[in-house]
Amino acid sequence: MGLDDFCNIGLDLGLGFTSPTDNHRPSKLGKTTMGSFEPSLTLGLCGETYSQRVAGSELNNKGSNESGELLYRQDSGAESFSNGSVKREREAGSEEGEIERVSSRVSDEDDDGANARKKLRLNKDQSALLEESFKIHSTLNPKQKQELARKLNLRPRQVEVWFQNRRARTKLKQTEVDCEFLKKCCETLTDENRRLQKELQELKALKLSHPFYMQLPAATLTMCPSCERIGGGGNGNDNTNKNPFTMAPKPHFFNNPFTNSSAAC
DNA sequence: TACGTCAAGCTGGCCC
DNA sequence: GGGCCAGCTTGACGTA
Numbered sequence: 493m494g495l496d497d498f499c500n501i502g503l504d505l506g507l508g509f510t511s512p513t514d515n516h517r518p519s520k521l522g523k524t525t526m527g528s529f530e531p532s533l534t535l536g537l538c539g540e541t542y543s544q545r546v547a548g549s550e551l552n553n554k555g556s557n558e559s560g561e562l563l564y565r566q567d568s569g570a571e572s573f574s575n576g577s578v579k580r581e582r583e584a585g586s587e588e589g590e591i592e593r594v595s596s597r598v599s600d601e602d603d604d605g606a607n608a609r610k611k612l613r614l615n616k617d618q619s620a621l622l623e624e625s626f627k628i629h630s631t632l633n634p635k636q637k638q639e640l641a642r643k644l645n646l647r648p649r650q651v652e653v654w655f656q657n658r659r660a661r662t663k664l665k666q667t668e669v670d671c672e673f674l675k676k677c678c679e680t681l682t683d684e685n686r687r688l689q690k691e692l693q694e695l696k697a698l699k700l701s702h703p704f705y706m707q708l709p710a711a712t713l714t715m716c717p718s719c720e721r722i723g724g725g726g727n728g729n730d731n732t733n734k735n736p737f738t739m740a741p742k743p744h745f746f747n748n749p750f751t752n753s754s755a756a757c
Numbered sequence: 758t759a760c761g762t763c764a765a766g767c768t769g770g771c772c773c
Numbered sequence: 774g775g776g777c778c779a780g781c782t783t784g785a786c787g788t789a
Contacts (some may be wrong), residue, residue, distance in 0.1 A: 610765080612764055612765080613764085649765090653764065653765055653766090654763095657763065657764065657765085661763090
């Protein structure tokens with residue numbers, strides 16, 4: 493292994509997203525998680541890979557701050573003035589129908605409105621209780637639905653719809669957060685890519701202007717995979733003093749828990 | 758009046 | 774096949 497071997501260093505710089513190897517299947521309950529993409533930036537040197545991976549962050553999902561001021565308009569449900577499906581009719585005809593008769597507050601306007609669709613607005617208490625329930629469980633079983641509907645003086649179908657819409661809003665919000673996160677990742681990795689490209693150019697220039705360094709036996713150059721420093725064998729431990737092979741410290745993205753750390757350093 | 762919000766309708770997929 | 778869900782759409786309503 494001589495000079496030629498050392499000079500034929502394979503420098504590889506890449507920026508991109510890698511897909512996880514496991515088949516991450518999103519939960520049917522719509523609990524989205526980061527993990528579909530792992531932004532990565534690699535600089536390969538002599539077969540060594542400098543790799544940065546950004547794992548999913550703890551994206552907090554605050555969710556419930558949407559219960560604003562609400563009007564106390566309670567009209568009959570949409571099923572009352574729309575055709576509705578067979579399914580809905582069946583629902584209304586069952587025990588829930590009884591609840592509906594008790595709970596639905598049909599306004600006077602509905603009598604003349606024929607099939608006019610009125611906007612139902614949940615009042616503050618209803619929204620609060622629904623939010624509270626949603627925090628506990630984002631999906632409801634039939635019994636919970638019935639119970640909640642009874643408490644809220646609503647029809648089970650309305651409770652069900654509210655939960656469906658609530659999950660959709662949560663997911664939308666989460667998607668927006670994920671989008672922002674990935675944008676930031678992209679920016680960071682672009683900067684890192686730029687920096688490494690520059691460093692690569694410098695190393696290439698150095699290789700031409702300082703052939704002395706290239707004559708060092710390759711075996712004496714070891715790179716710590718953690719701190720990315722190249723230590724020269726037999727030249728003392730101080731490799732921080734103007735060592736042309738000292739690389740800039742690896743930036744840490746978002747407290748990435750997957751960043752390798754070596755006990756050797 | 759344009760736009761945002763949200764309850765509700767509709768449709769297709771999945772699971773038991 | 775029925776129930777439930779996600780995703781998309783519709784329409785009423787509030788607001789700047």
